[in-house]
Amino acid sequence: MCELLGMSANVPTDLCFSLRGLVRRGGETGPHRDGWGIGLYAGRGCRLFHDPRPSVVSEVAKLIQGQAIKSHIIISHIRKATHGRVCLENTHPFARELWGSTWLFAHNGGLKGSKALALEQYRPIGTTDSERAFCWMLGRIRARYPERPRRAEPLWRLIASLGRELEALGTCNFLMSDSRCLYAYCSSTLHWITRRAPFGEAHSIDTGEIVDFCRETTAQDVVTVIASKPLTDNERWHPIPRASFQVFVEGIPLLGQ
Amino acid sequence: MCELLGMSANVPTDLCFSLRGLVRRGGETGPHRDGWGIGLYAGRGCRLFHDPRPSVVSEVAKLIQGQAIKSHIIISHIRKATHGRVCLENTHPFARELWGSTWLFAHNGGLKGSKALALEQYRPIGTTDSERAFCWMLGRIRARYPERPRRAEPLWRLIASLGRELEALGTCNFLMSDSRCLYAYCSSTLHWITRRAPFGEAHSIDTGEIVDFCRETTAQDVVTVIASKPLTDNERWHPIPRASFQVFVEGIPLLGQ
Numbered sequence: 093m094c095e096l097l098g099m100s101a102n103v104p105t106d107l108c109f110s111l112r113g114l115v116r117r118g119g120e121t122g123p124h125r126d127g128w129g130i131g132l133y134a135g136r137g138c139r140l141f142h143d144p145r146p147s148v149v150s151e152v153a154k155l156i157q158g159q160a161i162k163s164h165i166i167i168s169h170i171r172k173a174t175h176g177r178v179c180l181e182n183t184h185p186f187a188r189e190l191w192g193s194t195w196l197f198a199h200n201g202g203l204k205g206s207k208a209l210a211l212e213q214y215r216p217i218g219t220t221d222s223e224r225a226f227c228w229m230l231g232r233i234r235a236r237y238p239e240r241p242r243r244a245e246p247l248w249r250l251i252a253s254l255g256r257e258l259e260a261l262g263t264c265n266f267l268m269s270d271s272r273c274l275y276a277y278c279s280s281t282l283h284w285i286t287r288r289a290p291f292g293e294a295h296s297i298d299t300g301e302i303v304d305f306c307r308e309t310t311a312q313d314v315v316t317v318i319a320s321k322p323l324t325d326n327e328r329w330h331p332i333p334r335a336s337f338q339v340f341v342e343g344i345p346l347l348g349q
Numbered sequence: 350m351c352e353l354l355g356m357s358a359n360v361p362t363d364l365c366f367s368l369r370g371l372v373r374r375g376g377e378t379g380p381h382r383d384g385w386g387i388g389l390y391a392g393r394g395c396r397l398f399h400d401p402r403p404s405v406v407s408e409v410a411k412l413i414q415g416q417a418i419k420s421h422i423i424i425s426h427i428r429k430a431t432h433g434r435v436c437l438e439n440t441h442p443f444a445r446e447l448w449g450s451t452w453l454f455a456h457n458g459g460l461k462g463s464k465a466l467a468l469e470q471y472r473p474i475g476t477t478d479s480e481r482a483f484c485w486m487l488g489r490i491r492a493r494y495p496e497r498p499r500r501a502e503p504l505w506r507l508i509a510s511l512g513r514e515l516e517a518l519g520t521c522n523f524l525m526s527d528s529r530c531l532y533a534y535c536s537s538t539l540h541w542i543t544r545r546a547p548f549g550e551a552h553s554i555d556t557g558e559i560v561d562f563c564r565e566t567t568a569q570d571v572v573t574v575i576a577s578k579p580l581t582d583n584e585r586w587h588p589i590p591r592a593s594f595q596v597f598v599e600g601i602p603l604l605g606q
Contacts (some may be wrong), residue, residue: 136474137437140397155412180394189445192472213470215449217393 094184094200095124096282097168098267098318100274100340102163104134105315111157113298113323117170118147121298124170127183130156131196132163133271138194139163142183164342165274167267167286169198181218185267188214189235191240193271197226200320201263201279225264229254244245244273248347251275252337259335267318274340276318280333284318285329286343312341351441351457352381353539354425355524355575357531357597361373361391361419362572363572368414370580374427377406378555381427384440388453389420390528393524395451396420421599422531426455426525438475442524443483445471446488448497450528454483457577458520458536486511501530505604508532509594516592524575531597533575535589541575542586543600551581556588571600 097114099107111130119125132139139161143150147170169184176182184198199222206221212313214233217221232254233247241247251268255277258264262281276282287294289312291305309315318340322329332338339347354371356364368387376382385404391394396418400407404427426441433439441455456479463478469488473480489511490504498504505537508525512534515521521536533539544551546569548562566572575597579586596604 134437137399137401139399139437139442142394143394144394150417155408159408180391182394183394187444189472189474192474194474215446217446217449217451255537 094169095122095320096200096265096318098196098268098274098276099163099166099315100343101164101313101315102342103313103314104164106160106162107166107168107317108157108160109294109296109301109303109322110317110319111153111168112301113148113296114168114170114319115147115153116298120148122170124172126171126173126178127137128153128168128170129183129185129198130166130168131185131187132161132268133165133194134163134191136271138187138271140185140187142180144178144180146185161269165195165269165271167198167269167274174202176218176220179218182220182223184222186223188226188230190230190270195230195268195270197222197266197268199225200265203258203261203264205261207283225258241285245347248275248337252277255337256335265320272341274318276332276340278336278338279334281320282318282332283320283322283329284316284332284338284345285327286314286316286345288314288343295326295328297323297325316340316343316345351426351428352379352577353455353457353522353524355533356420356423356572357532357600358421358570358572359505359599360570361421362508362570363417363419364425364574365414365417366425366551366553366558366560367574367576367580368410368425369558370553371425371427372404372407372410372527373555377405379427381429383428383430383435385410385425385427385438386442386455387423387425388442388444389418390422390451390526391420393450393528395440395444395453395528397444399437401435401437401440422526422528424453424455424531431459433475433477434478436475437459439477439480441479443480445487447487449512452487452525454479454523454525456482457522460515460518460521462518482515495500502604505532505596509534509606512594513592522577529598531575532587533595533597535595536591536592537567538577539575539587539589540577540579540586541573541595541602542584543571543602545571545600550583552583554580554582573597573600573602
């Protein structure tokens with residue numbers, strides 16, 4: 093299995109504190125040694141970093157933390173390979189273009205019979221069940237909406253229903269984004285926390301580090317972090333119920349179904 | 350205008366010596382201050398780095414050189430913006446998936462009337478003429494070959510003819526790859542050099558550095574470097590003739606037309 097980490101915020105925000113915890117799980121406090129990746133949107137653009145080595149020894153991880161790259165939507169993934177060998181093309185998050193936007197996808201779980209998922213426009217580059225599921229979903233979204241729909245809710249319901257179809261094949265926790273919204277589907281474990289004023293201190297489970305978000309934020313900031321398992325032990329993380337879908341826009345949880 | 354740098358090799362090779370010269374042109378020995386990017390294939394996978402800041406001050410450039418990341422095909426680009434503002438999504442090389450392979454594209458020149466290029470499957474994310482031309486080309490390739498053709502030559506001829514169509518709109522020097530071959534189209538300036546045994550010394554125009562490739566290679570290595578302008582002044586670089594197309598496979602120039 094793997095671990096997911098995502099962020100949705102109303103201002104460009106760095107994810108350094110959470111990321112320092114996650115990368116420790118990639119070979120030190122956790123067994124996820126089979127590579128890691130991160131995608132950070134900047135407006136319509138997207139920075140993507142993939143490293144098939146454990147995140148805890150990754151030079152790319154050091155660079156991202158040293159630069160404190162800010163973004164309004166981030167998706168990261170540390171991998172413990174269960175399906176597909178350890179190599180660059182099997183490292184999440186996967187990226188494709190739809191409607192002139194970069195879509196990102198990272199998945200935790202195993203999908204039996206994923207080869208039966210019929211592909212249309214999008215083809216996998218690697219050999220994971222996860223990338224195939226992503227290509228299948230994008231093909232279905234594109235077939236239903238050749239152009240971006242004016243209203244967002246029908247698109248959200250479609251993504252939720254595709255998540256439920258995938259869940260029939262096994263465990264399907266995923267984070268996905270189209271550069272506007274962060275979509276989360278939970279079939280077993282995903283947790284989120286929204287931090288906003290009045291900000292407090294947070295204590296990292298993995299590093300022991302304490303951060304005072306008062307010093308790093310303004311009163312208007314709204315930042316939601318989503319992770320497979322809580323990353324801090326002195327805050328209240330909300331589990332996403334099993335078999336349910338949640339959208340985050342500018343840090344705010346908007347729809348659960 | 351911008352500068353292009355590419356590499357095709359029969360063994361995974363780092364491009365550090367050439368890259369050190371190129372990044373100096375990004376704000377120091379040259380005027381290309383509007384961002385830079387690089388794509389490095391690793392088998393079917395691809396590492397992509399984009400930075401809208403000048404390459405000469407880029408932390409990402411330092412990381413790639415420090416790590417000496419090796420690849421069999423590399424495409425890099427330093428930008429002087431002429432069309433589209435300076436931002437991440439306008440930074441070359443651009444990437445899309447076709448036939449389950451990552452395609453990369455970087456362009457030097459200006460294409461008048463590029464908005465008239467009819468798009469099919471692929472849409473631009475940013476606002477450059479270059480990305481639109483890439484999307485147009487991939488759409489045309491896909492329309493002609495919904496699946497990868499068995500024989501490579503007809504595909505090469507198609508890409509050459511698309512290059513000629515683009516050239517009718519202005520200056521069109523490009524490097525493109527499908528992870529198997531490196532394609533180069535020259536409408537004004539592109540130069541290449543193939544280094545193979547017996548290897549000699551090379552002297553960088555931009556850094557003054559001298560490298561002895563004997564010490565860095567084996568007798569079987571074949572490495573071709575392609576650049577807008579020669580990067581060394583003691584070797585013989587071959588200009589690609591104007592209005593012509595060249596394919597490189599495993600370091601070897603295979604087809605010029």
